[in-house]
Amino acid sequence: MSESPTTPSAPRPPRPKGEPRFPQGPAPDPAGSHFERRIRSFQPRRSRVTAGQADALQRLWPKWGLDIDGQRTLDLAELFGAERAVVLEIGFGMGEATAQMAADDPDTGILAVDVHTPGQGNLLGLAERNGLTNVRVANGDAVILLREMLPPASLDGLRVYFPDPWPKARHHKRRIIQPDFLDLAAPRLKPGAVLHCATDWEPYAEQMLDVLTAHPAFENTRADGGYAPRPAFRPLTRFEGQGLDKGHVVHDLLFRRTSGPQGRDTGPQGRNTGQGDRDTGHAA
Numbered sequence: 365m366s367e368s369p370t371t372p373s374a375p376r377p378p379r380p381k382g383e384p385r386f387p388q389g390p391a392p393d394p395a396g397s398h399f400e401r402r403i404r405s406f407q408p409r410r411s412r413v414t415a416g417q418a419d420a421l422q423r424l425w426p427k428w429g430l431d432i433d434g435q436r437t438l439d440l441a442e443l444f445g446a447e448r449a450v451v452l453e454i455g456f457g458m459g460e461a462t463a464q465m466a467a468d469d470p471d472t473g474i475l476a477v478d479v480h481t482p483g484q485g486n487l488l489g490l491a492e493r494n495g496l497t498n499v500r501v502a503n504g505d506a507v508i509l510l511r512e513m514l515p516p517a518s519l520d521g522l523r524v525y526f527p528d529p530w531p532k533a534r535h536h537k538r539r540i541i542q543p544d545f546l547d548l549a550a551p552r553l554k555p556g557a558v559l560h561c562a563t564d565w566e567p568y569a570e571q572m573l574d575v576l577t578a579h580p581a582f583e584n585t586r587a588d589g590g591y592a593p594r595p596a597f598r599p600l601t602r603f604e605g606q607g608l609d610k611g612h613v614v615h616d617l618l619f620r621r622t623s624g625p626q627g628r629d630t631g632p633q634g635r636n637t638g639q640g641d642r643d644t645g646h647a648a
Contacts, residue, residue, distance in 0.1 A: 394503055417485025428500055434512035437512075440518055451474055452510075452521070452552075453525070462476050466491070484501050519554065557620070569591070583620050
């Protein structure tokens with residue numbers, strides 16, 4: 365008897381226009397049109413989400429994820445537990461270093477912000493597999509998070525590792541470490557909290573050092589006023605290793621929040637509405 369022909373599987377129907385990619389996961393544009401458009405320091409990457417990452421987003425986002433919508437003030441004690449110090453990490457890539465730091469220091473909560481969906485799913489999966497309860501993943505613009513959603517003196521640290529260097533001169537205005545950003549971040553940091561930056565782009569390292577040194581709310585932890593050696597708690601990332609293989613020099617900058625002037629507060633109680641240039645690129 366001849367075998368019956370195999371019936372081909374029906375193609376997956378296209379997602380209806382306007383339907384979210386991950387109904388239980390991060391929103392594609394969490395802040396919507398609630399806030400002014402401005403020059404962004406980030407460029408969202410639309411790369412492929414693996415099945416494992418998609419599964420983590422669907423299952424774990426309601427538990428460990430949050431959208432930066434700018435419509436509420438976060439209670440970090442409720443989010444992480446009252447006993448935990450909380451550090452904000454802006455830009456975490458695929459999340460391997462973040463997961464390692466969380467595993468090495470379980471008493472510190474890490475609020476990790478990025479707009480890269482595969483990385484969000486990957487970090488959630490790493491947190492689950494390694495039993496990490498001290499990681500929360502935030503989706504959206506870190507500036508809106510700082511300005512609209514974090515209360516004063518709520519952070520015990522701020523980490524900005526390998527931000528986009530925007531190497532072309534006309535794009536330098538997009539770099540995140542700027543005086544206005546420090547004005548915004550300083551009031552959210554407790555006195556003594558450390559702002560830790562790292563970059564393998566020499567001109568950007570020089571700009572970071574100049575901007576941080578000039579800001580009255582921060583002081584260099586280095587007595588010589590220069591760069592710091594990589595601290596043991598910051599893992600050597602795959603991206604960093606690739607840069608070192610190419611001969612890049614990585615610079616770490618560790619600046620402490622002083623108890624002096626805070627800078628210009630643009631937060632919920634002193635909002636600076638309508639500031640900034642108009643954004644000619646697309647927002648997250």
